[in-house]
Amino acid sequence: MPAADERFMQVNMGPQHPSTHGVLRLLVSTDGEVLRDARPYIGYLHRSLEKIAERVTYPQFTPFTDRLDYLASMNCNLAYAMTVEKLLNIEIPRRAQILRVIMAELNRISSHLIAFGSFSSDMGAFTPFLFGIREREFINDLFEMTCGSRLTYNYIRIGGVSQDIPEGFIGKTREFLDYFPAKIKEYNELLSYNAIFIKRLANIAVISTQDALDYGVTGPNLRASGIPWDLRRSEPYLIYNELDFNIPVGKGEVGTVGDAWDRYMMRIYEMEESSRIIRQCLDMLAPGDYTAKVSKVLKPPAGEVYVRAENPRGELGFYLVSDGSTKPYRLKIRAPSFANLSIIPKLARGVMIADLIAIIGSMDIILPEIDR
Amino acid sequence: MLSPISLQDYLILSGLLFSIGVFGVLTRKNAIAVLMGVELMLNAANINLVAFSKFIDRGIQGQIFALFSIVIAAAEVAVALAIVIAVYKTTRTIDLDKEDSMKG
Amino acid sequence: MSVTSYTIQAVFFYLFSAVIIGSALMVVLLRNIVRSAFALFFTLSGVAGIYILLGADFVGVTQVLIYIGGVLILIVFGVMLTHNVYSVDIFNKLGTLVMGTISAIVTFTIIYYSVKPVNWLFIGFKPDLPTARPIGTQLMGTFLLPFELASILLVLAMVGAAYLIRSEVRGTSQAGAGDPGNEQRQDTAGKKVH
Amino acid sequence: MTELISRIVGGLNTPVFLTRFLVTVLIMLVSGAIVLGISLLYEGLATYAERKVAGDIQARIGPNRVGPYGLLQFVADGVKLLLKEDIIPFYADKWLFILAPYIVFTVSFAAFVPLSYSDHIAVANLNVGVLYIIAISSVVSMAILMGAWGSNNKWSLFGGMRAVAQIVSYEIPIVLSLLAAIILPASMNMRDIIVYQGGGLGIFRWLVFNNPFTFLAFFVYFIAAIAEVNRTPFDIPEAESEIVAGYHTEYTGMRFAFFFMAEYGDMFVVSAIATTLFLGGWHLPFIGGISMPLWLRDVLQVAVFFMKVFVLIYLMMWIRWTLPRLRVDQLMELCWKYLTPIAFFNLIGASVWVLLLHGRGIYDIIARIIVH
Amino acid sequence: MAGYFKKMFTALNSVLTGMGITIKYGVNPKAEVTQQYPEVKREPPDRFRGKLFVNINICTGCTACARICPVDVITLKTVRDENKKLRPVIFDINNARCIYCGLCVEACPVDNCLYFEKKYEFSAYTKEDLISHFGLGEAQSPGKKAEEKTADVTKEQKEAAQ
């Protein structure tokens, strides 16, 4: 702990605080309402996931990846599955690939809905949060009918997906896609373009392009700073190179490029883009295998591999070392929120307490991923 | 049965309050506490004004004076506190026993 | 005015007096300065009550509005700005305490003996009439100049106070390491922050 | 009031002063108890209404378990709060901590006193009624500061400081906009003000329609009043996502309930002032001229008064569940850069209007034009 | 100055737009999406991952489920019966630890042996109550300790063999 400057008030924001999105602890040093310093202290949710990986077999670790970013389990499953597949050199059937994309993008929408909702409640408006939850329920229902679970899906497996989609899934998804744009418009009217909301966020906590690169910020936060870096486009995996979608970047619509409002708005735009992707995928969906042939006991050859995928919160990477046994020798997770969190002390200097909440909310960090 | 309250009673109440204020001003070590003592004294004076207005004044001028006094007290406190805080910022204390740069 | 009214008035007078004197004593005697600031709240409320008892409802309400809503808040803010949360105790020295007591008693004696023997010239019974309108009329008439001056004074005080407080350049004032008050604050802070 | 006392005492026909005195005190206590009871009932129902309105707006149902339509929810809540453990933090300043909620509640309750509920019903018809309410509600900030300081919690302190700054600042536009209305009836007596607004089919003489300046004043007042009672979008003193719960962070059980009820009490009072000063108070719209028994008229008037108040309270709730929260400095900016100057020029305009047109409102002018 | 009023106007406009949206919901009871849970029970989909159930009679005691479980939910003890077939004497599933990943169900080689029920209400007062005992030993000596159960079943088998 740094020597406390007597002039400033030291306040612990968290680990028990309504808007630190979990158990993040920020040691905040304030001069009245103005922050001098905010240092994040992490580790309150540490579960040794990387160590556990060394003690379980490759397929057994899949459910644990659900718990990395619990709001985007599908995407975490996907990244892990792709990592092991690369190690094993497995080719995935096309239907499985398309299903994976559909699930990943649906989960991206549901994750962004939570980001949108929780951010709105951070900003003091509670109603959009419930609206967001309402739409997310729809997606949860879709997932539940596919894999039986509503939060930790464990659906995307090494070699494909665990089950084929059930009957009626496509119809329901289309229903959702038809219903969703009107809701996005509603969000925008209710919140995004609300004068108070803009006033709270425009020009707040601007991440410059250089800073974003320096701190390794990824995902919507990076794109909000004006860099069109999206792994789906820059390093296409699955079938993303066949799809037509835009990479929204921050334009400083109401303030500066890379301000909190831009970061928030990236998520709204991405939800729209994801809807487009899902629609295309549904059209492309043709009968086929939902999984490749994978042996019951996985024994990848010795070696190491790093695979990354675009998660809702940024670049999720798995660095996997295999010694040829059934268990990973070492698994290192590159969590996007962890990198994104690192820029918070820089942003938090000199802003007000309310802005700190806006910063955390607009970065959309998730603690299980940070603490692992 | 209680006898009607006379002007004297009000004046004595005000005198008591004033004396307490004097006590506070004289004994408190803290500048703001002294300021509170001053407020007590001002209030005592205002009670006098209003009481005279009720019992002797034919018009309402005593009350108007009290109003002015209240308003000016507000200004006084604002400035006094500003000074106290300015002193605090330079010396990091408002202990009057330490503010003795006038000491011979 | 019936006798009952007198009685009620007397009851209220003694009630308010007790509140005023009691809380005023707390204001000057309590060692915790925040508490004495809050005790001042009761004194001021009691004085407002006395005003209303005297038929000066406008003054009474103004007392509440300005003294409690303004002055007292300022004082409490002042206390909070100049004290650490954990060191609000103030002590009185015995010497000044004795001298102060003597002075206070002497003051009261003088006031008492100058008030008591006087035969005040009463104008007789004066009903409690509405005061807001005559006060307003007189402020805008007879007392227009003082009224305007008071407003100017208030503005000046406001500007002056703001100027005084903001004159410090942030981050330049250094709390000396040898400052005893500073050490004490840190000690207590270290003890109680958990 | 005095009439009532003398009637009752006269009925007793006893010369003993003590009896008369006791009867007077008794009547005071009883009338106080009635108002207290009604206000408690109102406050309970208001909390229920708040939750119901929130539910409606958020596409939920809201409380519906206890009693019909969940109407008794507040009773359950009250019982729960009463039975909850009463926690006083160890390092709190116990005196202040205990005293603060009582003062807050008392003050909010005391503000009910000068309200004129119908032509004949009022607890005390004060000559300086409007000023009295303004003065007494400024005491709230003191009590809040007491609680905030007494809690010895940094979040509480933040909340207290914010609350005081906000209440003190917003008093200025409130008073200025009220003055714009008061100069017409030239009285601060609630009943006089309402009587002034009689006629004109019961709505056209409302001060809000009197002239453009009073119309504007009403909105300025209403916005400032929302801030005065610390409700979203001005709920920064208890902004839960920023400073946990502000000044009542450490309060539990009944002490918390006092703060809670005081908020709803204040809502009623500010709405009642708006009703009294701008919306014609208890005047029966359209049917005011019809002769009817006195008791019926009083009942109708009370109903009309409460109806108007509740509409305004609904408006406040509606706003609360729509808008995000402002930041501290933006709140001050709104007050000092927008509301105060507008209210100020509005007051000048209203004075000029009154001077030039001798207090005639737009309705009077139109009526004159039509008649002649 | 024009900017000042324009700002006010845009602010008011956006606020009123927002309020228009909320009042639409506020006055429309049909918009309410809440389900009255205890009265209205939601029908879970077919693939719902609820409480695990074991059809112990067709269980082959292969322990595939216990091995694949990442969190060691399943406690499985088998005894060879007279036909040299493995019989699951103890088949305990600790619902408090289960993460409902479904790996065990997929691993089970026997159809309809280990599967998820559509049950989702199984609150209990103690953690022990959350352990479901499916093993054969449970039928014979319920409530006994694991060792005793094994002993009982072994004894019974011995008796039967004799």
Added chain:
Amino acid sequence: MIEHMIWMIPVLPLTGAIINLLIGKRLPRRVVDSIAVGSISLSFVLAVTAYFHLISLPADQRQFTDTVYTWIGLGSFQVNLAFLIDPLSAVMILIVSGVGSVIHLYSVGYMHGDKRYSRYFAFLNLFAFAMLLLVLSSSILLMFVGWEGVGLCSYLLIGFWFEKIENARAGMKAFVVNRIGDFGFIAGFLLLFTTLGVKTGIWSLDFSVLKSNIALVPVAVLTATGIMLFVGATGKSAQIPLYVWLPDAMAGPTPVSALIHAATMVTAGVYMIARMNFLYVLAPDALRVIAIVGALTAFFAATIGLVQNDIKKVLAYSTVSQLGYMFIGVGVGAFSAGIFHLMTHAFFKALLFLGSGSVIHAMSGEQDIRKMGGLAKKLPVTTATFIIATLAITGVPGFAGFFSKDDILYNAYVSPYGGTFIWLLGVLGAVLTAFYMTRLVLLTFYGKPRMDHHTAEHIHESPKTMTVPLLILAVLSAAGGYIGMPEVFGVHNVFAQFLAPVFNSGFAVPEGSHTLEWTLMGVSVLAAFSGIGGAYYFYAVNTELPARMAQSFRTAYAWLLNKYYVDEFYLKYIVGGVLKLNTILSLFDARIIDGAVNGAAKLGKKLSDFDGAFDRIVVDGAVNAVGDGVVSAGGVLRKIQTGLVQNYLIFAILGLALLLSFVLL
């Protein structure tokens, strides 16, 4: 009409000051200076109108009062906010507003690049207001307000460039030294007020009332009052011993020096004594003191002026010296001569200062005359006007200074209050004046350029706004003297006649023979030319001589250069304060033996007497005893002075209680 517009004369600049002070920062510079110059010019127009109105009246009725407001009304004691116009104040307002307008105009050019432009003009206007209030007031109290006002404004203006600590110090010094004088002033008029009140029951501070009742006051009181008032005048008008602030006050902008320290403020003391002439004629002892102090100042300041190298410092000492002449004038009872010199001095000294400002402006801020030279070619207008002013100040016949100075010297010789000694000092002063002024001109404008190359390139004539005022003042300096031509030339002394109603109580000038007058005039002309010639010899013909002189009279030169170490003396022995008395006493011998003895031995008998006295005292051990006594007494007393306000309050309350108990019991 004009009788009731007198109040506007001071109020106009006040309005200008208020406007510029409040919103000047937001106004364009053109507007700021228009307001400032316009307001003072309007005042001047009004003053001229008032003047013409005044001379349209018969000579014995030339006095009227414009009462605006009853300022203080306590029973019979009443102080009005009233303005008095009589010939004396008419002359003064003409000078103040006239010269003031010119200087305002000049400032527009001089200050054009300054960042606190509006504030400067606000202060300048405020100063004009205070000065006009001073000269127009009809009572001492109101005059005192103006008196303090000019003090304040001089503080503000001297320290106008307060970024440099010396400037701020100079302002402070002026303020503090003025306060010392003011103390005398207050004491003086209060003494008069109370004595008159107690003696006669007439509680008044009005000049007219005082004048008519002055005879009722005992002479001793009048003398005391006169001396006390004169102490005030020494402060304001920079006479011995309080002149030290004026040279330092040159730190302010040059137009300020011109306005405050040449033309107006410093003359306040002279004006005050002239205004109180009815008192002084009854207190001849006080007059003598004034005359002697004036003569000494005139001489000593001139000696210091001989060796100064800063162009403004030379002018500053010449101002002090010329003020000494004015005091000689009023001190010998020739009030109109004093005022006459005041007027001509205002013209030529303002011109000198403005000319020096123009030079400094051209030299990019350089003030050292050793680094100038040869400027005549590059600054023709400045040079010409400067030379006119120099001729005026040196008393070359025909120029303004000649008539006024001659008038004073003549009166000093013939007046019963004066005498040969004073006259002689005056003449010597005139020689020295001529010498150092010529030196200044020669060093500045002629000879080889001594400035560095860079500065030389930038030298250029000042803009119109600066040269036009110079020309106006040059005309006045050249011709202004003719309104006061002595009667020996066969004309009427218009000026003296005009002022006569005010000074009717003054002494009658004894009819000296024309021969005497011619002789004296000849002596002073001779003095002027000898000074000029000497300077010409030293600085144009034999240019090495001054350096050699300085070398051979090293110590004397050092004394002169360091202004007789008066500042150091004050700093060490007066400012040090009472509490440090002990330290001072113990250090006395070391300092005095080293510093004072050496100088005293070479300077002459007077100072060595002084020094010798010191020596004896210091050698005497008794002083130590005195010092110890002071310390121990102070030790007892300082226990009371805890520095804690509350302790003081306790004593105050107990004391009050004691007092009240006498009343009540």
